[in-house]
Amino acid sequence: MAIPFNDMPLRRKVILIALVSTSVSLLSAFCVIILNERLTFPKTMGQNLSNLAQIIGDNCSAALSFNDNKTAQEVLNTLKANPHIRKALLFDAKRGLVAQYPAGSLENIKLPEGQKEGVGFTPDGVTIFRFVLAGRERLGTLYLESDLGEMKSRLLNYSVMTILIWVAAFLISLVVASRLEKRVTQPLRLIVEKMQDIARGEGDLTKRLEVSGEDEIAEVAAAFNTYVEKLQTVDEMKLGLISVVSHQLKTPVAEVNGYIENMLEGLAGEVTPKQRQYLEDMREIGKENYRLICDLLSASKIERGVVSVNLNPVSAKRLVELSIRDYEEPIRGKGLKLFLRGLENDFKVYADQDKTVETIRNLINNAVKCTDHGSLTIAIEDLSGQGVIEVRDTGIGMSRETMDRLFTKSRVMGKEAGRAGAGLGLYIAKNFMRLQKGDVTVTSELGKGSCFRLTIPKVPEPGGVKV
């Protein structure tokens, strides 16, 4: 049940600290009061009893002077008003008992000879002997005995008051602490939220936290901003590096590919069947390399925000035909069926032809890679206002977890980038489509295949007549 202090939420910590400090201060105040009371009470009580004895004694002086025991008894009876007085005895000058409280038949006692005035303390009470004087003449002696009830009731009062104050302080500190807690944790929570936003794949490194005030929270925000700034610099350096390296690689790789092509065409003399097989493998690897370099370039352009799109009305059918051109052979080579659907109902979309074709080719490339049996279906569909191009396969599919991260940057520049191909392509696809005010989405089931769906804004047709 008890949570260690370190693991508590800040809110509880603040409240707990407030409560503990109020409790401790109240308790110590209570202890000081009780201690003070303990120390001063006997003195106070002796003083009070002495004052009472003085008054009672004075009131008895005439009764003692004129032997009026009845009046003396009446005076002692007034002690009833003080419930803490247990006993009172009045002796005359000859030390004989003349009145007693509580009233009753007089006890057969005499005041000890030479009894002095003074206060005495017993474990459960206070006693006093006091002379009754008239001028310098001693008329008699009064004895009073009080219990400690007064002290007890005062201690009880203090305890009750302390508890009441504690309860009030508890409630007040609860309110104050929860208010205070909000002022402390609200900015923290805001910072945590923004940090998480930046930390997640979608995080934008150009974003900064708002720094207000000069407290520790502001310091955290400022430090975080500095950190993000550095990250941004590193990121930019990385993108620059990728861009430069890709550019430097692109031309040689293209050249090598050209030579391979030339050799396959026999421009460099007779090619033996064995040599042809090697050359064909090299051509495949070279193409893959070239594609990877192109993807890296595109991705770094997207990252640096230097991609521009050139939107024109384009036929959807033409987009599919341009995309499929280089893949018909690999598809057939893998023994897959290719279905083209909806091409008879062509329509026009606003798109950047090159980028859209690159996107569709990326999707087809992935589909071919991921599918060993079954078919590939490419379909176009005319939804009101939107053109849809679908690439569906019957391949390995993917888990929900994979889908969630499919289009994110972490796949591009993160650990998974090493796998090349698929990851980069989808990131580029997503960004290219968004730049064209379209989108790419995926539905998939592990082991049953995937379906990628491009949406592109359609060119409005007057009267809805189809071309």
Add this chain to the structure above:
Amino acid sequence: MKRQILTFVSAFFLAFPWVETRLQGQEVSEYQVKAAYLFNFTKFVDWPQTTLTPEKKTFIIGVLGEDPFGGTLEQAVAGKVAKGLPIEIRRIDDFDPDDSAKLTDCQILFIAYSQKSRLSQILKALRKAPVLTVSEIENFSLAGGVILFDQVGKRIKLVVNPGAARRASLGISARLLQVAKLYRSE
């Protein structure tokens, strides 16, 4: 038989003189008490400042008429002071209407039983003088005396006439009134 013995024994004791002495001793005791009371009045009564001037040397307690105290009054006040003054006992044998100053010099004046017949004259002479008049004459309060020793059985009760005290400009302490019976004229 038993009763006879008791009667005999009683008669025997009554016949002896020391029994007489014992009774007498009680009587002496009564005046001892009254003497003490006379002194005690000084603690509970305030005289006007015009009476107890700084020039005054003694506090005078007068006994008018046949003195019943014997020496007990002297014993009662021996070594004591009243209102800061030594106490002087002054005996005045008889009332002299032409010399009332003798009476008004006193602060306390005990009027003995022998003066019963002249009581009203005496009180008239003392009228308004700041003298605390004390007596054991039964109609003392009615006559306008301030404090009466009233014998009730063995006990001596005080009867105070507040009107008379006021006329004499005497302040009587509430504590004294507490133990006294108050006489209300008219």
